Amino acid sequence: MNKSKVFSHIGKYAVTYLFIALSVFFIIVSGLDINYVASQLLLRLNRNAFIVLALIIPIVAGMGINFAITIGAMAAQIGLLLTINWGVTGVPGILLAAAVTLPLGAFFGFLIGKLLNKMKGQETIGSLILGYFANGAYQLLFLFIFGTIIPLNSNVTIVGASGVQNTLNLTGSVGLYTAIDGIAHISFLTALYIVSGVLALAAVIQFVRKKISAKRMAATVALAALIAGVFSIPGVAAVVNGQHGREVRLPLVTWLLILALCLFNSTLMRTRLGQKFRAVGQSQTVANASGINVDRTRVIAIMISTVLAGWGQIVFMQSEGIGTFQTYAAHEQVGLYAGAAILVGGASIDRATNLQALVGTFLFHSLFITAQSAASALFGDSAVGEYFRAFLSYGVIAVALIMYAWRGTRQKKEGQMNLAGRDARGG
């Protein structure tokens, strides 16, 4: 890699590097136990990764960050409410909630997609406002329609009035708390060794099948060995293996679901539909000229994203440490935090990958965990950390939007100048 390449790489991932630096700094000044940070971080990752991954397809399809995943979260909360109301517990309860979310999310996604097609070029802001608007409709539904027109059991309604209770409980006899997370656990170290092994093996297989070069294979195997090696150092392993604090364990099924979604995202891109998403995302004019139904493709992208976000919200709700949710507020920040997370990972308004989503979630939440303690250590006031969180999320999104607009105009200018043939002018 030569110098200019390094610079352009750093420029492209400036936000990501900034967050890495900030994370390290915050972890150090917060004085938090590293074991605590690691376990909290993995917990947050398994809660949030699914929702963040749901943002990828609309980005690829050129619709920007789909803040309307908030509406998918609302669909999921309707599903959860009905599940609680019907008294279905455990894995069947989760499956039922997911089953209710599917048609609701698809229908809402269809409407969102139709609307966003009417406001091409402003999808990001459009979906943001749509989320706010839907919040009103959601409140109407939960305050007046549920409990009156749609009858509910008294254990979820407000006593002596119509409408759903302010807080819904998933623990105890409701039986949805950790319904997925609790199925099976695997220690972090075991998982790490398995992943490294699989990664190395996959690289070798790809090389034997002549899909990748020897250099690439060697690099991948070396990386896998490095990861496994670092965590074999007793000092490092002590952070996660329980010698020092609690052993860090991962909820196996949740992680398998996250992996499945990553696989879904990348597999979909290899199909006809995926090719259409990419084509529409890059140029609606060209896609249209080659006979692709642009509007329909965009609607499908949003439908998939909305349903996935709904399922992601179910994963979030059942996860360890949640237990109850604010009926009227739980969905509000979903789009904002997920959008900020994927941008932190190095994605932009028109480009995103699974890895960026995961890295972004990781970094974004590492700041979330440490912000309060770091703020009280630095300023003697933990409230500053709270402000800092809000500042962080909105700031990242604003920066991403500005950088996108700036890059867009610059590219356009360059393109025009090339067309004008100034390069060929020769002095």
Place this chain on the structure above:
Amino acid sequence: MASEFVLEMNHITKRYGSNAVLRDVTLRVRPGEIHALLGENGAGKSTLMNVLFGMPVIHATGGFEGQVVFDGQPVSIASPMDAMEKGIGMVHQEFMLIPGFSVTDNIKLNREIARPWAFSRLLGREMEFLDRPAMSSDARRALDAVGMNIEEYALVSGLPVGHMQFIEIAREIDKSGMKLLVFDEPTAVLTESEAQQLLNVMKQIAARGIAIIFITHRLEEVMDAADTITILRDGALVDTLPKADTTPEKLAAMMIGRGDESVIQVEKRENKIGDNIAMSIRNLWVNMPGEYAKGVDMDVREGEIFGIGGLAGQGKIGIPNGVMGLYEAVGEVTLFGRKLALGSARAALKAGLAMVSEDRRGVGLLLDQSIEDNIAFTAMQVNGDFMKNFLRQKDSRAINRYAKQMIKELDIRCTSPAQSVGTLSGGNQQKVCVARALALKPRFLFVSEPTRGIDIGAKQLVLETLVRLNREENMTIVMVSSELQELRSICDRIAIVAEGKIVDILGADASDVAFGMAMSGAKMKDGESA
């Protein structure tokens, strides 16, 4: 099917409202021939192709009269997709390629080869996996056929502009059952050697039995590649003839030839124009999308009316817009001996330049404002005219007085100076634009497409006003227009722009052939030069 023609478009007439843009045009193309379609802008070439491709704009405006016969069968083409399925392809002037896709992905876009699997049998074709090796080998074959040795897995964004045209062609010939290909100005962005290669590729494609309609304005390319030539002018068919029966000069005359009818009669000027240079332009490049100027050199003499003509999209409109600082420009411009800073409209206006823009409703006018405010606006902003001395307030009375005078002089038809310009007709809006430019008391006036979209009466008045300003106020005027006849009736000299450069500067009385040749980018050997 042993039909002589692969395509017959018989007696096509197309009206937009009461305005006929195609009148009884017939185009017949044989299999395996290269059929050139020639004509000025507005001659009806694009409309004819829109009819052929069943573009929505045709259907939305009441369809057309006449008959289209394709491959021996009368057909009605409902949409561009329909045309594609019937075997009619288009190589676009603006590239229909996705920069972030590989060459293969572009060639096979929406015609991907894919393998079914369990899920796709359940959920439909959309879920089938792309078969990249098969797609690559198809793309390779198509690329070889057009003589391109670029890698099929390269990203289009990294390729030179010239290659993109060939990828478009490769995509079209990769489509099975292709019988007719339309090339719309394919050589416009190519270098000379690339253009030559393209013509060779066209000949090879034609040799395989695919008919080609070749739209261009470069006569030498027509003479090189075409078998048959059809010329349109003002929406009517001029002639269809084999190449052997004609020469570039004849073609040029057929494209232009409008007789001698002048738009207005202008008396000869009494005094000779001096040799003082009012504006000198050297190596001017203007970044105006669709109208790029690419290294213009010209000198305008003091007191003359200088015309700039040429086909649309060749860059003539870029020249005034670049000098006035409305679009990014580089180069050297001297106005009355002083260097003019480019890129600032304010500096240009301050230096005594004024412009009547071709974009009346966009750049020219504040549509919701009154006539008087529109006339005074620029002068107030730039020169500080129409202002009271006390606290720099707007002097409404002076504005009103001046507006009334202008309304009278230019015969602006309105109810009062307070009427909003949005409610005026196009011709009267144009007069307001002229009045506004005059309020600046410019020494040098650019007029860009002053008669576009206005009726004949208003046209005459606008032209007469320009002549009067020139003769009485000794204002130097540069008029840019697509209507050659109009330029020839009032201009002293006319520069013809093709491909962003000035090809030739001709006197108003130069021959049709000279103008026609210049517009196609070729300077006559014995042509007059300024």
